Amino acid sequence: MNAYILTIGDEILIGQVTDTNATYMANALNDEGYEVIEHLSVADTRKGIRNGLDRALAVADVVLMTGGLGPTKDDITKKVLAEYVGTEMAFHEESWERLQKIYSSFGKEATKHHKVQCELPATATVLTNMRGTAPGMWLEYKGKIIVSMPGVPYEMRYLVSHEVIPRLVAGNGDSQRQRSLTILTAGEGESTIAEKIEPVEDALPGHMGLAYLPNLGTVRLRLTIRGTDEAVMQAEIKEHQGKIEAIIGHLVYGYGKEDLALAIQRRMQEQELTLVTAESCTGGSIASMITAHPGSSGHFKGSVVAYANSVKNNQLGVPAGMIHKYGAVSKFVVEAMATGARERLNADYAIATSGVAGPGGGTEDKPVGTIWVAVAGPNGVKSKLLRAGKDRKRNITYTVHQALNMLRTELDKAGS
The missing domain is CATH 3.40.980.10 (MoaB/Mog-like domain)
Incomplete structure (x- = not known):
């Protein structure tokens, strides 16, 4: 109807x-x-x-x-x-x-x-x-x-x-209804995912469909089915969900309306782990996304918004000589921020960010959109260079998603 x-x-x-x-x-x-x-x-x-x-x-x-x-x-x-x-x-x-x-x-x-x-x-x-x-x-x-x-x-x-x-x-009465399942992914773009699961999508029966809903750093896959028998519909959705996850299961962080922060909360609290953040270019946006969820105090200890180099040095222990030599937007500094936050705030994991969010402040070597993220944990520290655009708001959102997904990936590896 x-x-x-x-x-x-x-x-x-x-x-x-x-x-x-x-x-x-x-x-x-x-x-x-x-x-x-x-x-x-x-x-x-x-x-x-x-x-x-x-x-x-x-x-x-x-x-x-x-x-x-x-x-x-x-x-x-x-x-x-x-x-x-x-x-x-x-x-x-x-x-x-x-x-x-x-x-x-x-x-x-x-x-x-x-x-x-x-x-x-x-x-x-x-x-x-x-x-x-x-x-x-x-x-x-x-x-x-x-x-x-x-x-x-x-x-x-x-x-x-x-x-x-x-x-x-x-x-x-017995009219046809519709049911859907949203699979949440992060780590690959829409086109890459579509290419990987193309055989599954091509084999979907006529009463089923698959939609791609991309966001900055994440892609939602919505499986939809029409029918009259609730049990049959749920079984078919589960079957095709399994086929998709057999291919891209490592990218899946949750289902439905869950976001990356909530997915991390669930994982960390199940494993009794704690988290802190050290944020420069994201200005506390990661911490804000985490604490938007009730119960986040069960794993999140706090954050240092280290915008100024002096705060990176005094509060996080990043050597002033390192900042002077490599610049605040660098692999060395962001890794030192993550390590310092983890140690000084006594947490199992720490996320750090440092970059040029824009629209100004870029240089020839480090243009607007140059952003480093790092995750420090029991197995050491890892970092990643992001190349974003020139829109400040989009750059911050993209960085938040990328940083949270880095942590999610580390937690999944540790829990497997």
């Missing part, structure tokens, strides 16, 4: 808010075998919403809408929906009672403005929003389904997972 995503809000159109709702809804629909035909953002106006619905219902069986359900006068989605499907607005007493209880639990009283949120299209099936005050609405119109939900992301996600998808699945 075809689906359409319609997001409502001037704040989206003017770039004030990034529309993450569409991504979530598309993933949820895709998992259940719906083909998302189009995603459209419209203004919170009668004309914008009506035009959006006209466009959506012309091509899709299901329309998921977000936005415009607040208590203020500029939120007109409910009234436009009622008008569009030819019904009246009606007060929903159960929603009002629930809303009053919510505010009472906070020692507050619901006002007449909140009461407006309980005025809904009379023919709508109310979807209880356990994460907020604005209910969702399920409308059936000319054999098609229109679902309207709040634009607040965590409220929308609750309604999609607990109300919308279960209803769609129940209505589909």
